[in-house]
Amino acid sequence: MIDWIKDETNPKLRAWEEFYRNRWQHDKIVRSTHGVNCTGSCSWQIYVKNGIVTWEMQALDYPSLECGLPPYEPRGCQRGISFSWYLYSPLRVKYPYARGALLDLWRRARAEHEDPVAAWKSLVENPEARTRWQRARGKGGFRRVDWDTVLELIAASTVHTIKTHGPDRIAGFSPIPAMSMISYAAGARMLQLMGGVSLSFYDWYCDLPPASPETWGEQTDVHESADWYNAKLLAVMGSNLNMTRTPDCHFAAEARHNGSKMWVFSPDFSQVSKYADEWVALNAGQDGAWWMAVNHVLLKEFHHERPVPYFQDYTKRYTDAPYLVELHADGSDYRAGQLLRANRLKDYESVENGDWKFLMWDANELRPKMPMGGVGFRWGKEKGKWNLLLKDGVDGTEIAPALTFLTSSDSVVQVKLDDFGEGRTVARGVPAKRIETASGETVLVATVYDLLMAQYGVARGLPGEYPKDYDDADAPYTPAWTEKYTGMGREVLIRFAREWARTAELTRGKCLIIIGAGINHWYHNNLMYRAGIHALMFAGCVGVNGGGLAHYVGQEKLAPMESWSSIAFARDWLPAVRLQNAPSWHYVHTDQWRY
Template identity: 45%
Template sequence: QVFGDQTDVPESGDWWDAAYLMMWGSNVPVTRTPDAHWMAEARYRGQKVVVVAPDYADNAKFADEWLHPHPGTDGALALAMGHVILREFFVDRQTEFFDDYVRRFTDLPFLVTLAERDGAYVPAKFLRASDLGQGAEEGEGDEWKTVVLDERTGRAAVPNGSLGFRWNESGKGKWNLELGDIEPVLTLQGSGVAAGVEVLLPRFDTEGGTHGQGRGEVVRRGVPATRLGGPEGPLVTTVFDLLLAQYGVGREGLPGAWPASYDDADAPGTPAWQEVHTSVPAAKCVRIAREFAATAEKSRGRCMILMGAGTNHWFHSETIYRSFLALLQLTGCQGRNGGGWAHYVGQEKCRPVTGWATLASANDWSRPPRQMIGAAYWFLNTDQWRYDKFAADVLASPLGEGRFAGMTGADCLALSARTGWMPSYPTFDRSSLDLGAVPGDPVANVVDELRAGTLKFACEDPDAPENWPRVLTLWRANLLGSSAKGAEYFTKHLLGTDSSLRAEEAAPDERPSTVTWRDEAPEGKLDLLVSLDFRQTSSTLLSDVVLPAATWYEKHDLS
């Protein structure tokens, strides 16, 4: 959701250029031993090294500072650091380098519409060029073009670079972030046309659930907002203004409940609040945040965060990662030599990935490639969904509209496939080749059959034999030994061999309502398992065919 297809990180030599290096859940001396010398040598140049890890790992002995939050609470620490940076480098004083960077390279100036809810407002959707009516730019893709307020003219403007410019005819060769004459407004505060309104924002650090659904609660904060095009126009604010509200950074004249100070432990986002959850002293959180931002300002963005499995193997790890990325974007570090993020979890086994993906997916023959997220694929095809007893609405925002009521994880995956929100393969319960061979327009035929009910989505009945995966090729991946989450389900349902599965299937009232439940779960869906590897692994031991691959040393002379 954040990085794209693959986490293409800078080469390790770029650590040398960093003035401030944070190893956040990435144990470099152990997991990237050949490259660790870059980190050790850079310290002779005055580089400060901060390690964030709950345990005194090997990298901690190289660190100037060691922060040890409780496992899985890294997001709270990063949120509080962002609170300090926003307060001291954006609100209390304006940092020219940061301000210029976020206006040009982030979505912080984009306008977001606000919708009424319970006597206040909630963030709704990005304002798009298609919402502007007469003022919209001509051409394709206006519904995919985001809008800013131009400081020069005081009017809405559509800057280059959003998705709508990538795929239309008029935007060919112009998909970049050049603003031209547009000067985006970062905040509506002090603009003279905005008034403070209360917005409702979710918080998930409590066990409450009295407001709406889910297990979180709601906080009321204020943002400056204005109506575009007169009193009947959409009420909008900027992403930056919403970000300040989310991080709990108050400003004069805005309504809502705000932290009294950094020491307010009851207000989400403050250093004292994070100390309750992480155990990291609030004073140390404040100092590290100040150092990080001050170094970024003086070095023009040469602060880097190395992150990895220590932080991304947690529930909602994508949200934890976003909290790290926000620190880097706010301080102008992303895209700078010696700055930005570097994500290491040992997944870069095929280099370059772009070339490998072209060959593996035959992208030179047909596009787009039929790729989907692995977690959803295995969740369905290894029958883990049959054991899932969590209702989806338990995870819903307290500001949600009840969309997940009565749904399970499998129901949500099926819904996402039906609505086109997420690719799902195989898509239908019949071969796509057969569907394409039917006379007439294949798209129209598929739509007609879906409406008639004669064609179904495969994810709606993953245990039907026609929807089983039949051939699996493992290409330099030890799926059954290290990558698979819940290997017992793989061995039982995918391979049909001995397993140590002890979980009980979900009770009738805990089962999906839109995914077919078959009384007997299949065992042994695969017909053929092929592994390509240069070593014996848990996966090769269970494979039907093993193809030996050459190591790097076999390909290149050691001398």
């Protein structure tokens, strides 16, 4: 039936083979990476023929990071392997362009004035001309222009602005120094040497998670992606790993092969959802409600009903849960105020930077003590005490922090807490102590931990408007409450929370949240992030290999930061650098504050 098929073992025509030989010929191989605003930094072998990139191939010679971790290769993605198409695409911008309305005016002015600065002055001080090119903005009309013309225009406008308004009126912006360190440094250095202002970038287009500096005081220190393999429970939210972390995604797949469980929270069945052991289709933007209810379960079952020793010890050592907070009277109830400052007490009233050092209650000595590590130690003259050691900052004695005053309070007071979801306040009982200050005043204090217990609705036998049980849908942060926001059943949430806690208990914190732009680009992103961060802290996951918050959006760092910044910001010439936060700069100068 198939006798019409011929087996040609010696075909006469072999010209087609020559086509493929020519296609894959190359003169040399160049090592490079693809600058496409990606943190992957994949190593590529670029094949070049007659000075033209003909094709690229993924490198396979990455060094091993650690014994027991999978190799880095394969690293690369569809965008990287097709980058040579972009290099030679007719759509690639290779020349400067200027808006036609401005270009016509500039050429006319340049013909009338020998001095370029005078030419620009004649335009910018002419209301009719200025209005003409400003009204042309946003309407296209770009024309290709030669480099000499556009560079002269930039220089003339810059010099005129400096002469008229001063150098600090020159503000410059460029994204991602890590994408092209030399290019970024050249522009930033010019700005600084002329007295201009460099605008920030990472926070401006909302790649920076504000929850990171809010919680830890740093920009974004997250995992090397290979550490995903060490996690035993991965929660992925707002990060489509296959698409946005393509070269690293294999670590997540390999972690699953190694026995890790992956939960994916996504309103749609995204690409990463196919990796999930469990896909939870939360309503978009409601991840915060999910994690708040998870924290309710964690605190109730694993901190109060059955306190896990590892969780308790971690919370004392590495969080601000033991710190004392002042309570201020609000009618017949109270409101939480600020952290109690160390210099309010007689024992510490003369310490340096006392307004920036805080207090814990020592369970052994039954008095407040000042631990090291507060920001006041960071900027003090005395060095060596900005650390997490549980020792008094004055006499160096050990501190045994009390997380709660539940069994040792002077009184239980009703503290008002805001329920923004329902636009109301609830009053809940919080155990408190009275402390005498250096001035003889008596202040009422509670621990951060006790206030968190009240905030999350863990009653612990205390009076107040606490939820009755997990099924109380009217009380904020219960599993039943979260259903109206997330669209998911309480049973799924309770099961997840218990898996999270048990995994963290048995592995000492190897639970990991991988999070990205899908959440970070919401207006209330910091609240969603911080709800998840609480779950990490309550289970002792931050700072643990295979645990913690792994935020990946954009490209915020470069390896030689210290040495590079000296060049980029002219620190070799200037004692101080003019840097400006871009979001607030745009907020003010575009009159957004009016609306």
